[in-house]
Amino acid sequence: MENVIFYFSGTGNSLQVATDIAEKLEECEVVNLAKFPVETEINAKRIGIVFPVYFWGIPNIIRRFLSEIKLAGTPYIFAVATCGNVAGSSLIQVNDLLKIKNQKLYSGFIIKMPENYIIYYDADSKEKQQKRFHDEKEKLSHISQIVISKKEIPFEKSKYVIDTLFGKIVNHAVVRKFPSKDIHFTINDKCTSCGKCEKVCSVSNITIKNNKPTWNHHCEFCLGCLQNCPVNAIDYGDKTQKRTRYINPNV
Ligand SMILES: Cc1cc2nc3c(=O)[nH]c(=O)nc-3n(C[C@H](O)[C@H](O)[C@H](O)COP(=O)(O)O)c2cc1C
Structure with a gap:
Protein backbone atom coordinates (compact mmCIF):
# COMPACT_ATOMS: atom_id res chain seq x y z
CA MET A 1 0.00 0.00 0.00
CA ARG A 176 -11.76 8.77 30.35
CA LYS A 177 -15.31 9.05 31.70
CA PHE A 178 -16.89 8.94 28.23
CA PRO A 179 -17.51 5.18 27.89
CA SER A 180 -20.28 5.22 30.49
CA LYS A 181 -21.59 8.75 29.83
CA ASP A 182 -24.02 7.15 27.39
CA ILE A 183 -26.37 6.50 30.34
CA HIS A 184 -27.61 10.07 29.81
CA PHE A 185 -28.88 9.54 26.26
CA THR A 186 -32.66 9.58 26.18
CA ILE A 187 -35.20 8.58 23.53
CA ASN A 188 -38.51 10.36 23.06
CA ASP A 189 -41.68 8.99 21.50
CA LYS A 190 -40.74 10.24 18.01
CA CYS A 191 -38.43 7.21 17.72
CA THR A 192 -39.52 5.08 14.73
CA SER A 193 -37.11 2.20 15.51
CA CYS A 194 -35.41 2.80 12.14
CA GLY A 195 -32.07 1.55 13.50
CA LYS A 196 -29.99 4.37 11.99
CA CYS A 197 -28.33 5.11 15.35
CA GLU A 198 -27.19 1.50 15.57
CA LYS A 199 -25.82 1.63 12.00
CA VAL A 200 -23.93 4.91 12.34
CA CYS A 201 -22.24 4.04 15.65
CA SER A 202 -18.66 3.29 14.53
CA VAL A 203 -17.86 1.44 17.73
CA SER A 204 -21.02 -0.71 17.74
CA ASN A 205 -22.10 0.66 21.09
CA ILE A 206 -25.83 0.65 20.26
CA THR A 207 -28.19 -2.29 20.10
CA ILE A 208 -31.86 -2.09 19.25
CA LYS A 209 -33.77 -3.89 21.98
CA ASN A 210 -37.56 -3.94 22.15
CA ASN A 211 -37.54 -1.57 19.17
CA LYS A 212 -35.52 1.07 21.01
CA PRO A 213 -31.81 1.87 21.05
CA THR A 214 -29.83 0.86 24.11
CA TRP A 215 -26.28 2.05 24.73
CA ASN A 216 -23.72 -0.49 25.90
CA HIS A 217 -21.25 1.71 27.82
CA HIS A 218 -18.27 1.67 25.52
CA CYS A 219 -19.21 5.00 24.03
CA GLU A 220 -16.66 7.28 22.32
CA PHE A 221 -19.07 10.20 22.74
CA CYS A 222 -18.87 11.20 19.08
CA LEU A 223 -22.60 12.09 19.23
CA GLY A 224 -23.16 10.50 15.82
CA CYS A 225 -26.30 8.72 17.10
CA LEU A 226 -27.92 11.90 18.38
CA GLN A 227 -26.90 14.04 15.41
CA ASN A 228 -27.91 11.49 12.76
CA CYS A 229 -31.33 10.57 14.13
CA PRO A 230 -33.75 11.44 11.28
CA VAL A 231 -36.56 12.43 13.67
CA ASN A 232 -34.53 14.05 16.50
CA ALA A 233 -35.66 11.32 18.90
CA ILE A 234 -32.33 11.15 20.76
CA ASP A 235 -31.29 13.74 23.31
CA TYR A 236 -28.65 14.08 25.97
CA GLY A 237 -30.33 14.72 29.32
CA ASP A 238 -32.12 18.06 29.10
CA LYS A 239 -29.29 19.76 27.21
CA THR A 240 -30.09 19.23 23.55
CA GLN A 241 -33.87 19.39 23.02
CA LYS A 242 -33.83 22.92 21.63
CA ARG A 243 -30.58 22.66 19.68
CA THR A 244 -30.12 22.29 15.93
CA ARG A 245 -28.48 19.06 14.81
CA TYR A 246 -25.35 19.02 12.66
CA ILE A 247 -24.15 16.47 10.12
CA ASN A 248 -21.47 17.30 7.57
CA PRO A 249 -23.41 17.66 4.28
CA ASN A 250 -20.42 16.82 2.05
CA VAL A 251 -19.97 13.16 2.95
C1 LIG B 1 -17.04 15.10 22.86
C2 LIG B 1 -16.62 16.26 22.02
C3 LIG B 1 -15.68 17.14 22.50
C4 LIG B 1 -15.26 18.23 21.72
N1 LIG B 1 -14.26 19.04 22.19
C5 LIG B 1 -13.77 20.04 21.40
C6 LIG B 1 -12.67 20.85 21.84
O1 LIG B 1 -12.10 20.67 22.90
N2 LIG B 1 -12.26 21.85 21.03
C7 LIG B 1 -12.85 22.10 19.81
O2 LIG B 1 -12.44 23.04 19.12
N3 LIG B 1 -13.87 21.33 19.35
C8 LIG B 1 -14.34 20.30 20.10
N4 LIG B 1 -15.36 19.49 19.64
C9 LIG B 1 -15.89 19.73 18.28
C10 LIG B 1 -15.29 18.76 17.26
O3 LIG B 1 -13.91 18.53 17.50
C11 LIG B 1 -15.42 19.26 15.81
O4 LIG B 1 -16.70 19.72 15.50
C12 LIG B 1 -15.00 18.15 14.86
O5 LIG B 1 -14.72 18.71 13.59
C13 LIG B 1 -16.02 17.03 14.71
O6 LIG B 1 -15.52 16.06 13.82
P1 LIG B 1 -16.35 14.84 13.25
O7 LIG B 1 -17.50 15.44 12.44
O8 LIG B 1 -15.39 14.13 12.36
O9 LIG B 1 -16.84 14.03 14.39
C14 LIG B 1 -15.82 18.44 20.42
C15 LIG B 1 -16.80 17.55 19.95
C16 LIG B 1 -17.20 16.47 20.74
C17 LIG B 1 -18.24 15.52 20.20
Missing part, protein backbone atom coordinates in the same frame (compact mmCIF):
# COMPACT_ATOMS: atom_id res chain seq x y z
CA GLU A 2 1.40 3.37 -1.02
CA ASN A 3 -0.65 5.67 1.23
CA VAL A 4 -3.33 5.14 3.84
CA ILE A 5 -5.40 7.60 5.81
CA PHE A 6 -7.09 6.34 8.98
CA TYR A 7 -9.96 8.43 10.24
CA PHE A 8 -12.40 8.55 13.11
CA SER A 9 -15.50 10.69 12.69
CA GLY A 10 -18.80 11.21 14.47
CA THR A 11 -20.51 13.73 12.21
CA GLY A 12 -18.44 13.58 9.04
CA ASN A 13 -15.97 16.49 9.35
CA SER A 14 -12.91 14.29 9.80
CA LEU A 15 -14.17 11.91 7.11
CA GLN A 16 -14.46 14.85 4.71
CA VAL A 17 -10.90 15.97 5.45
CA ALA A 18 -9.55 12.41 5.11
CA THR A 19 -11.32 11.92 1.76
CA ASP A 20 -10.23 15.30 0.42
CA ILE A 21 -6.57 14.68 1.25
CA ALA A 22 -6.77 11.16 -0.22
CA GLU A 23 -8.02 12.61 -3.51
CA LYS A 24 -4.87 14.70 -3.77
CA LEU A 25 -2.54 11.79 -3.10
CA GLU A 26 -2.14 8.99 -5.57
CA GLU A 27 -3.15 5.47 -4.54
CA CYS A 28 -4.55 6.32 -1.16
CA GLU A 29 -6.88 4.17 0.88
CA VAL A 30 -9.22 5.80 3.39
CA VAL A 31 -9.91 3.51 6.34
CA ASN A 32 -12.30 3.90 9.28
CA LEU A 33 -9.90 3.17 12.13
CA ALA A 34 -12.75 2.00 14.38
CA LYS A 35 -13.19 -0.99 12.07
CA PHE A 36 -9.51 -1.71 11.44
CA PRO A 37 -8.10 -4.94 12.92
CA VAL A 38 -5.15 -3.50 14.83
CA GLU A 39 -3.23 -6.78 14.78
CA THR A 40 -2.70 -6.26 11.01
CA GLU A 41 0.73 -4.82 10.24
CA ILE A 42 0.46 -1.57 8.30
CA ASN A 43 2.93 -1.36 5.47
CA ALA A 44 2.61 2.02 3.78
CA LYS A 45 4.87 4.88 2.73
CA ARG A 46 2.61 7.59 4.08
CA ILE A 47 0.14 7.17 6.95
CA GLY A 48 -2.39 9.85 7.89
CA ILE A 49 -4.50 10.00 11.05
CA VAL A 50 -7.52 12.31 10.92
CA PHE A 51 -9.72 12.77 13.98
CA PRO A 52 -11.90 15.26 15.89
CA VAL A 53 -10.55 17.13 18.92
CA TYR A 54 -12.32 16.12 22.13
CA PHE A 55 -11.84 18.32 25.18
CA TRP A 56 -8.54 19.85 24.11
CA GLY A 57 -7.07 16.55 23.08
CA ILE A 58 -7.62 13.20 21.42
CA PRO A 59 -10.60 10.82 21.58
CA ASN A 60 -10.06 7.59 23.55
CA ILE A 61 -10.19 5.56 20.34
CA ILE A 62 -7.21 7.49 18.91
CA ARG A 63 -5.20 6.78 22.05
CA ARG A 64 -6.02 3.07 21.80
CA PHE A 65 -5.38 2.92 18.06
CA LEU A 66 -1.97 4.57 18.30
CA SER A 67 -0.99 2.36 21.22
CA GLU A 68 -2.00 -0.84 19.48
CA ILE A 69 -1.13 -0.45 15.78
CA LYS A 70 1.74 -2.33 14.25
CA LEU A 71 3.80 -0.38 11.75
CA ALA A 72 6.30 -1.79 9.27
CA GLY A 73 9.48 0.32 9.06
CA THR A 74 9.36 4.07 9.58
CA PRO A 75 6.61 5.52 7.40
CA TYR A 76 5.95 9.23 6.92
CA ILE A 77 3.19 9.88 9.48
CA PHE A 78 1.00 12.98 9.43
CA ALA A 79 -2.09 13.90 11.43
CA VAL A 80 -4.98 16.31 11.06
CA ALA A 81 -7.05 17.38 14.05
CA THR A 82 -10.44 18.82 13.12
CA CYS A 83 -12.01 21.08 15.72
CA GLY A 84 -14.59 23.76 16.36
CA ASN A 85 -12.14 26.26 17.72
CA VAL A 86 -9.39 25.02 20.05
CA ALA A 87 -7.22 22.02 19.29
CA GLY A 88 -5.41 21.96 22.65
CA SER A 89 -2.66 19.41 22.90
CA SER A 90 -4.10 16.88 20.43
CA LEU A 91 -1.16 16.78 18.02
CA ILE A 92 1.32 16.74 20.90
CA GLN A 93 -0.52 13.70 22.29
CA VAL A 94 -0.36 11.97 18.89
CA ASN A 95 3.37 12.58 18.69
CA ASP A 96 3.92 11.37 22.29
CA LEU A 97 2.12 8.10 21.51
CA LEU A 98 4.11 7.62 18.31
CA LYS A 99 7.39 8.21 20.16
CA ILE A 100 6.62 5.21 22.38
CA LYS A 101 6.63 3.14 19.18
CA ASN A 102 9.88 4.74 17.98
CA GLN A 103 7.90 6.60 15.34
CA LYS A 104 7.16 10.30 14.97
CA LEU A 105 4.75 12.82 13.60
CA TYR A 106 6.42 14.38 10.56
CA SER A 107 3.68 16.96 10.09
CA GLY A 108 0.47 17.81 11.91
CA PHE A 109 -2.32 20.21 11.03
CA ILE A 110 -5.37 21.76 12.65
CA ILE A 111 -8.48 22.40 10.57
CA LYS A 112 -11.42 24.31 11.97
CA MET A 113 -14.67 22.69 10.89
CA PRO A 114 -18.27 23.23 11.98
CA GLU A 115 -18.86 22.71 15.69
CA ASN A 116 -20.65 19.46 16.62
CA TYR A 117 -20.57 19.53 20.44
CA ILE A 118 -24.34 20.01 20.71
CA ILE A 119 -24.25 19.47 24.49
CA TYR A 120 -22.66 22.93 24.87
CA TYR A 121 -23.38 24.68 21.57
CA ASP A 122 -26.03 25.03 18.91
CA ALA A 123 -24.93 24.12 15.38
CA ASP A 124 -23.03 26.87 13.55
CA SER A 125 -25.05 28.97 11.12
CA LYS A 126 -25.14 27.71 7.51
CA GLU A 127 -22.98 30.74 6.51
CA LYS A 128 -20.32 29.88 9.08
CA GLN A 129 -20.39 26.22 8.00
CA GLN A 130 -19.88 27.23 4.35
CA LYS A 131 -16.99 29.50 5.33
CA ARG A 132 -15.34 26.64 7.20
CA PHE A 133 -15.76 24.28 4.21
CA HIS A 134 -14.28 26.92 1.93
CA ASP A 135 -11.27 27.47 4.23
CA GLU A 136 -10.80 23.69 4.52
CA LYS A 137 -10.46 23.41 0.72
CA GLU A 138 -7.87 26.20 0.71
CA LYS A 139 -5.80 24.65 3.47
CA LEU A 140 -5.91 21.27 1.81
CA SER A 141 -3.57 22.15 -1.04
CA HIS A 142 -0.96 23.29 1.51
CA ILE A 143 -1.36 20.05 3.49
CA SER A 144 -1.22 17.79 0.47
CA GLN A 145 1.92 19.47 -0.90
CA ILE A 146 3.69 18.85 2.40
CA VAL A 147 2.49 15.27 2.60
CA ILE A 148 3.30 14.47 -1.04
CA SER A 149 6.86 15.78 -0.63
CA LYS A 150 7.13 14.07 2.79
CA LYS A 151 8.31 17.29 4.39
CA GLU A 152 9.12 17.32 8.07
CA ILE A 153 7.73 20.49 9.64
CA PRO A 154 6.90 21.54 13.21
CA PHE A 155 3.31 20.49 13.77
CA GLU A 156 0.72 23.21 14.22
CA LYS A 157 -0.09 24.43 17.71
CA SER A 158 -3.32 25.87 19.01
CA LYS A 159 -3.15 29.66 18.89
CA TYR A 160 -4.11 29.84 22.56
CA VAL A 161 -1.66 29.03 25.32
CA ILE A 162 -4.03 27.75 27.99
CA ASP A 163 -5.45 24.80 26.02
CA THR A 164 -1.99 23.80 24.78
CA LEU A 165 -0.56 23.87 28.32
CA PHE A 166 -3.48 22.18 30.08
CA GLY A 167 -4.80 20.16 27.14
CA LYS A 168 -3.45 16.80 28.27
CA ILE A 169 -4.76 17.17 31.82
CA VAL A 170 -8.22 18.38 30.80
CA ASN A 171 -8.51 15.82 28.02
CA HIS A 172 -7.51 12.91 30.21
CA ALA A 173 -9.77 13.97 33.07
CA VAL A 174 -12.84 14.29 30.84
CA VAL A 175 -12.58 11.69 28.08
Whole structure:
Protein backbone atom coordinates (compact mmCIF):
# COMPACT_ATOMS: atom_id res chain seq x y z
CA MET A 1 0.00 0.00 0.00
CA GLU A 2 1.40 3.37 -1.02
CA ASN A 3 -0.65 5.67 1.23
CA VAL A 4 -3.33 5.14 3.84
CA ILE A 5 -5.40 7.60 5.81
CA PHE A 6 -7.09 6.34 8.98
CA TYR A 7 -9.96 8.43 10.24
CA PHE A 8 -12.40 8.55 13.11
CA SER A 9 -15.50 10.69 12.69
CA GLY A 10 -18.80 11.21 14.47
CA THR A 11 -20.51 13.73 12.21
CA GLY A 12 -18.44 13.58 9.04
CA ASN A 13 -15.97 16.49 9.35
CA SER A 14 -12.91 14.29 9.80
CA LEU A 15 -14.17 11.91 7.11
CA GLN A 16 -14.46 14.85 4.71
CA VAL A 17 -10.90 15.97 5.45
CA ALA A 18 -9.55 12.41 5.11
CA THR A 19 -11.32 11.92 1.76
CA ASP A 20 -10.23 15.30 0.42
CA ILE A 21 -6.57 14.68 1.25
CA ALA A 22 -6.77 11.16 -0.22
CA GLU A 23 -8.02 12.61 -3.51
CA LYS A 24 -4.87 14.70 -3.77
CA LEU A 25 -2.54 11.79 -3.10
CA GLU A 26 -2.14 8.99 -5.57
CA GLU A 27 -3.15 5.47 -4.54
CA CYS A 28 -4.55 6.32 -1.16
CA GLU A 29 -6.88 4.17 0.88
CA VAL A 30 -9.22 5.80 3.39
CA VAL A 31 -9.91 3.51 6.34
CA ASN A 32 -12.30 3.90 9.28
CA LEU A 33 -9.90 3.17 12.13
CA ALA A 34 -12.75 2.00 14.38
CA LYS A 35 -13.19 -0.99 12.07
CA PHE A 36 -9.51 -1.71 11.44
CA PRO A 37 -8.10 -4.94 12.92
CA VAL A 38 -5.15 -3.50 14.83
CA GLU A 39 -3.23 -6.78 14.78
CA THR A 40 -2.70 -6.26 11.01
CA GLU A 41 0.73 -4.82 10.24
CA ILE A 42 0.46 -1.57 8.30
CA ASN A 43 2.93 -1.36 5.47
CA ALA A 44 2.61 2.02 3.78
CA LYS A 45 4.87 4.88 2.73
CA ARG A 46 2.61 7.59 4.08
CA ILE A 47 0.14 7.17 6.95
CA GLY A 48 -2.39 9.85 7.89
CA ILE A 49 -4.50 10.00 11.05
CA VAL A 50 -7.52 12.31 10.92
CA PHE A 51 -9.72 12.77 13.98
CA PRO A 52 -11.90 15.26 15.89
CA VAL A 53 -10.55 17.13 18.92
CA TYR A 54 -12.32 16.12 22.13
CA PHE A 55 -11.84 18.32 25.18
CA TRP A 56 -8.54 19.85 24.11
CA GLY A 57 -7.07 16.55 23.08
CA ILE A 58 -7.62 13.20 21.42
CA PRO A 59 -10.60 10.82 21.58
CA ASN A 60 -10.06 7.59 23.55
CA ILE A 61 -10.19 5.56 20.34
CA ILE A 62 -7.21 7.49 18.91
CA ARG A 63 -5.20 6.78 22.05
CA ARG A 64 -6.02 3.07 21.80
CA PHE A 65 -5.38 2.92 18.06
CA LEU A 66 -1.97 4.57 18.30
CA SER A 67 -0.99 2.36 21.22
CA GLU A 68 -2.00 -0.84 19.48
CA ILE A 69 -1.13 -0.45 15.78
CA LYS A 70 1.74 -2.33 14.25
CA LEU A 71 3.80 -0.38 11.75
CA ALA A 72 6.30 -1.79 9.27
CA GLY A 73 9.48 0.32 9.06
CA THR A 74 9.36 4.07 9.58
CA PRO A 75 6.61 5.52 7.40
CA TYR A 76 5.95 9.23 6.92
CA ILE A 77 3.19 9.88 9.48
CA PHE A 78 1.00 12.98 9.43
CA ALA A 79 -2.09 13.90 11.43
CA VAL A 80 -4.98 16.31 11.06
CA ALA A 81 -7.05 17.38 14.05
CA THR A 82 -10.44 18.82 13.12
CA CYS A 83 -12.01 21.08 15.72
CA GLY A 84 -14.59 23.76 16.36
CA ASN A 85 -12.14 26.26 17.72
CA VAL A 86 -9.39 25.02 20.05
CA ALA A 87 -7.22 22.02 19.29
CA GLY A 88 -5.41 21.96 22.65
CA SER A 89 -2.66 19.41 22.90
CA SER A 90 -4.10 16.88 20.43
CA LEU A 91 -1.16 16.78 18.02
CA ILE A 92 1.32 16.74 20.90
CA GLN A 93 -0.52 13.70 22.29
CA VAL A 94 -0.36 11.97 18.89
CA ASN A 95 3.37 12.58 18.69
CA ASP A 96 3.92 11.37 22.29
CA LEU A 97 2.12 8.10 21.51
CA LEU A 98 4.11 7.62 18.31
CA LYS A 99 7.39 8.21 20.16
CA ILE A 100 6.62 5.21 22.38
CA LYS A 101 6.63 3.14 19.18
CA ASN A 102 9.88 4.74 17.98
CA GLN A 103 7.90 6.60 15.34
CA LYS A 104 7.16 10.30 14.97
CA LEU A 105 4.75 12.82 13.60
CA TYR A 106 6.42 14.38 10.56
CA SER A 107 3.68 16.96 10.09
CA GLY A 108 0.47 17.81 11.91
CA PHE A 109 -2.32 20.21 11.03
CA ILE A 110 -5.37 21.76 12.65
CA ILE A 111 -8.48 22.40 10.57
CA LYS A 112 -11.42 24.31 11.97
CA MET A 113 -14.67 22.69 10.89
CA PRO A 114 -18.27 23.23 11.98
CA GLU A 115 -18.86 22.71 15.69
CA ASN A 116 -20.65 19.46 16.62
CA TYR A 117 -20.57 19.53 20.44
CA ILE A 118 -24.34 20.01 20.71
CA ILE A 119 -24.25 19.47 24.49
CA TYR A 120 -22.66 22.93 24.87
CA TYR A 121 -23.38 24.68 21.57
CA ASP A 122 -26.03 25.03 18.91
CA ALA A 123 -24.93 24.12 15.38
CA ASP A 124 -23.03 26.87 13.55
CA SER A 125 -25.05 28.97 11.12
CA LYS A 126 -25.14 27.71 7.51
CA GLU A 127 -22.98 30.74 6.51
CA LYS A 128 -20.32 29.88 9.08
CA GLN A 129 -20.39 26.22 8.00
CA GLN A 130 -19.88 27.23 4.35
CA LYS A 131 -16.99 29.50 5.33
CA ARG A 132 -15.34 26.64 7.20
CA PHE A 133 -15.76 24.28 4.21
CA HIS A 134 -14.28 26.92 1.93
CA ASP A 135 -11.27 27.47 4.23
CA GLU A 136 -10.80 23.69 4.52
CA LYS A 137 -10.46 23.41 0.72
CA GLU A 138 -7.87 26.20 0.71
CA LYS A 139 -5.80 24.65 3.47
CA LEU A 140 -5.91 21.27 1.81
CA SER A 141 -3.57 22.15 -1.04
CA HIS A 142 -0.96 23.29 1.51
CA ILE A 143 -1.36 20.05 3.49
CA SER A 144 -1.22 17.79 0.47
CA GLN A 145 1.92 19.47 -0.90
CA ILE A 146 3.69 18.85 2.40
CA VAL A 147 2.49 15.27 2.60
CA ILE A 148 3.30 14.47 -1.04
CA SER A 149 6.86 15.78 -0.63
CA LYS A 150 7.13 14.07 2.79
CA LYS A 151 8.31 17.29 4.39
CA GLU A 152 9.12 17.32 8.07
CA ILE A 153 7.73 20.49 9.64
CA PRO A 154 6.90 21.54 13.21
CA PHE A 155 3.31 20.49 13.77
CA GLU A 156 0.72 23.21 14.22
CA LYS A 157 -0.09 24.43 17.71
CA SER A 158 -3.32 25.87 19.01
CA LYS A 159 -3.15 29.66 18.89
CA TYR A 160 -4.11 29.84 22.56
CA VAL A 161 -1.66 29.03 25.32
CA ILE A 162 -4.03 27.75 27.99
CA ASP A 163 -5.45 24.80 26.02
CA THR A 164 -1.99 23.80 24.78
CA LEU A 165 -0.56 23.87 28.32
CA PHE A 166 -3.48 22.18 30.08
CA GLY A 167 -4.80 20.16 27.14
CA LYS A 168 -3.45 16.80 28.27
CA ILE A 169 -4.76 17.17 31.82
CA VAL A 170 -8.22 18.38 30.80
CA ASN A 171 -8.51 15.82 28.02
CA HIS A 172 -7.51 12.91 30.21
CA ALA A 173 -9.77 13.97 33.07
CA VAL A 174 -12.84 14.29 30.84
CA VAL A 175 -12.58 11.69 28.08
CA ARG A 176 -11.76 8.77 30.35
CA LYS A 177 -15.31 9.05 31.70
CA PHE A 178 -16.89 8.94 28.23
CA PRO A 179 -17.51 5.18 27.89
CA SER A 180 -20.28 5.22 30.49
CA LYS A 181 -21.59 8.75 29.83
CA ASP A 182 -24.02 7.15 27.39
CA ILE A 183 -26.37 6.50 30.34
CA HIS A 184 -27.61 10.07 29.81
CA PHE A 185 -28.88 9.54 26.26
CA THR A 186 -32.66 9.58 26.18
CA ILE A 187 -35.20 8.58 23.53
CA ASN A 188 -38.51 10.36 23.06
CA ASP A 189 -41.68 8.99 21.50
CA LYS A 190 -40.74 10.24 18.01
CA CYS A 191 -38.43 7.21 17.72
CA THR A 192 -39.52 5.08 14.73
CA SER A 193 -37.11 2.20 15.51
CA CYS A 194 -35.41 2.80 12.14
CA GLY A 195 -32.07 1.55 13.50
CA LYS A 196 -29.99 4.37 11.99
CA CYS A 197 -28.33 5.11 15.35
CA GLU A 198 -27.19 1.50 15.57
CA LYS A 199 -25.82 1.63 12.00
CA VAL A 200 -23.93 4.91 12.34
CA CYS A 201 -22.24 4.04 15.65
CA SER A 202 -18.66 3.29 14.53
CA VAL A 203 -17.86 1.44 17.73
CA SER A 204 -21.02 -0.71 17.74
CA ASN A 205 -22.10 0.66 21.09
CA ILE A 206 -25.83 0.65 20.26
CA THR A 207 -28.19 -2.29 20.10
CA ILE A 208 -31.86 -2.09 19.25
CA LYS A 209 -33.77 -3.89 21.98
CA ASN A 210 -37.56 -3.94 22.15
CA ASN A 211 -37.54 -1.57 19.17
CA LYS A 212 -35.52 1.07 21.01
CA PRO A 213 -31.81 1.87 21.05
CA THR A 214 -29.83 0.86 24.11
CA TRP A 215 -26.28 2.05 24.73
CA ASN A 216 -23.72 -0.49 25.90
CA HIS A 217 -21.25 1.71 27.82
CA HIS A 218 -18.27 1.67 25.52
CA CYS A 219 -19.21 5.00 24.03
CA GLU A 220 -16.66 7.28 22.32
CA PHE A 221 -19.07 10.20 22.74
CA CYS A 222 -18.87 11.20 19.08
CA LEU A 223 -22.60 12.09 19.23
CA GLY A 224 -23.16 10.50 15.82
CA CYS A 225 -26.30 8.72 17.10
CA LEU A 226 -27.92 11.90 18.38
CA GLN A 227 -26.90 14.04 15.41
CA ASN A 228 -27.91 11.49 12.76
CA CYS A 229 -31.33 10.57 14.13
CA PRO A 230 -33.75 11.44 11.28
CA VAL A 231 -36.56 12.43 13.67
CA ASN A 232 -34.53 14.05 16.50
CA ALA A 233 -35.66 11.32 18.90
CA ILE A 234 -32.33 11.15 20.76
CA ASP A 235 -31.29 13.74 23.31
CA TYR A 236 -28.65 14.08 25.97
CA GLY A 237 -30.33 14.72 29.32
CA ASP A 238 -32.12 18.06 29.10
CA LYS A 239 -29.29 19.76 27.21
CA THR A 240 -30.09 19.23 23.55
CA GLN A 241 -33.87 19.39 23.02
CA LYS A 242 -33.83 22.92 21.63
CA ARG A 243 -30.58 22.66 19.68
CA THR A 244 -30.12 22.29 15.93
CA ARG A 245 -28.48 19.06 14.81
CA TYR A 246 -25.35 19.02 12.66
CA ILE A 247 -24.15 16.47 10.12
CA ASN A 248 -21.47 17.30 7.57
CA PRO A 249 -23.41 17.66 4.28
CA ASN A 250 -20.42 16.82 2.05
CA VAL A 251 -19.97 13.16 2.95
C1 LIG B 1 -17.04 15.10 22.86
C2 LIG B 1 -16.62 16.26 22.02
C3 LIG B 1 -15.68 17.14 22.50
C4 LIG B 1 -15.26 18.23 21.72
N1 LIG B 1 -14.26 19.04 22.19
C5 LIG B 1 -13.77 20.04 21.40
C6 LIG B 1 -12.67 20.85 21.84
O1 LIG B 1 -12.10 20.67 22.90
N2 LIG B 1 -12.26 21.85 21.03
C7 LIG B 1 -12.85 22.10 19.81
O2 LIG B 1 -12.44 23.04 19.12
N3 LIG B 1 -13.87 21.33 19.35
C8 LIG B 1 -14.34 20.30 20.10
N4 LIG B 1 -15.36 19.49 19.64
C9 LIG B 1 -15.89 19.73 18.28
C10 LIG B 1 -15.29 18.76 17.26
O3 LIG B 1 -13.91 18.53 17.50
C11 LIG B 1 -15.42 19.26 15.81
O4 LIG B 1 -16.70 19.72 15.50
C12 LIG B 1 -15.00 18.15 14.86
O5 LIG B 1 -14.72 18.71 13.59
C13 LIG B 1 -16.02 17.03 14.71
O6 LIG B 1 -15.52 16.06 13.82
P1 LIG B 1 -16.35 14.84 13.25
O7 LIG B 1 -17.50 15.44 12.44
O8 LIG B 1 -15.39 14.13 12.36
O9 LIG B 1 -16.84 14.03 14.39
C14 LIG B 1 -15.82 18.44 20.42
C15 LIG B 1 -16.80 17.55 19.95
C16 LIG B 1 -17.20 16.47 20.74
C17 LIG B 1 -18.24 15.52 20.20
